[in-house]
Amino acid sequence: MDRLPKLGLPVIIGVILLIILIVKSTITIAPGKAGVLYRTFGGGVVTDKPPMSEGFHWVLPWNKVYVYNVRQQELSEKMQxxxxxxxxxxxxxxxxxxxxxxxxxxxxxxxxxxxITDVILPAIRSAARSVVGRYTPEQLYSTKRDAIQEEIFDETKKILDKQYVQLNEVLVRDITLPPTIKTAIETKLRQEQETLEYEFRLEKAEKEAERQRIEAEGKAAANRILSASLTDKILQEKGIQATVELSKSQNSKVIVIGAGNDGMPIILGNQ
Structure with a gap:
């Protein structure tokens, strides 16, 4: 009977140690993450095999697993x-x-x-300084934002491709200019817009004047041609044709043949 407590204590200790060993020998990797195995007695960081995937894994208790987020992540930075x-x-x-x-x-x-802080952030800062340094404040404010964004992405990607980091996108959310420079640029842009509007109205007026001139010249030319073609005989023939048409009308009238100038008929009527 005295031996039971003496035997039970080592058993309890053994069970506790076994549980600790099991706990130390397992790891569960969450979704969107991956594990890097570090072998304490086997060469250090494992680089010749794929990282440990999601789920449950057995690991020797003297080894260690470093878990990384392998999903897309966002890094925002405000810089000067x-x-x-x-x-x-x-x-x-x-x-x-x-x-x-x-x-x-x-x-x-x-x-x-x-x-992230030791590699990605310095790369973005370096690329941003390099790209923005190629442009004037006016270009940055008005026309070059998309180009700046693409160039920062390209230059950052060149750096990170060598650092085992995948860059998916760079977004330039805001560009802030000194207030005095911003005001001067806005004033200049407004004046340029007003100048363009004035030039447009002037060009429109010139085109309208040119159109009217061409139309007037066309009418004058047509009148000259018509005047040259209207001989006395043609006018008499047109008068006879008009007389014939009028004679067919139901309205009462009196037609005096040959009473007008140049023998043209005179039409008298009570209506």
Whole structure:
């Protein structure tokens, strides 16, 4: 009877140690994540095999698993950059990114878990400074936003492709100019718009004047041709034709043949 408590204590301790061992030897990786295995006695970070996928895994208790988010993630950054003429410009940009899943072991080994702040953020800042430095404040304000966005994406992607990070998109959400520069640009753009509107009205008036001139010349030419073709005989023939048509009318009338100038008929009527 005295032996039972003495035997039970080691058993209880053994069971507890077994449970701890089992707990230390398992890991469950959540959806959208992947694990990088670190072998304490087997060469360190595993880079020659795909990362551990979602679900339940057995791991030796002296090894460790580093879990990474492999879904698309968003990184927003507000920064101050310089334009081509040295003016300070505020830039608000967002990058959509995710680690290259197949290279997750290399990412962990070479860059570490802080790769977003240590790799992606400096890359975006460098690309933004380089791209914005090619443009004037006026270009940044008016016509070049889409081009700037594409160029920042291209330059950032070139950097991150070598760092085991996949860049999906860069969005320039806002460009902020110094108030005085913004006001000057808006005034200039408004004046240019007014000038364009004035030139349009002037061009329209010139085209209308040209149209009227051409129309008047056409009418004058037609009248000259008509005058040249209207001989006395043609006029007499037209008069006879008109007399014949009038004679067919039901209205009462008196037609005096040959009483008018040049022998043209005179029409007298009571209606």
């Amino acid at each position: 950059v310089l334009s081509s003429n040295g003016l300070q410009i505020g830039l608000d940009a967002t990058a959509w990114h995710q680690p290259v899943r197949e290279k997750l072991g290399l990412l962990h080994q070479e860059k570490g878990e802080r790769y």
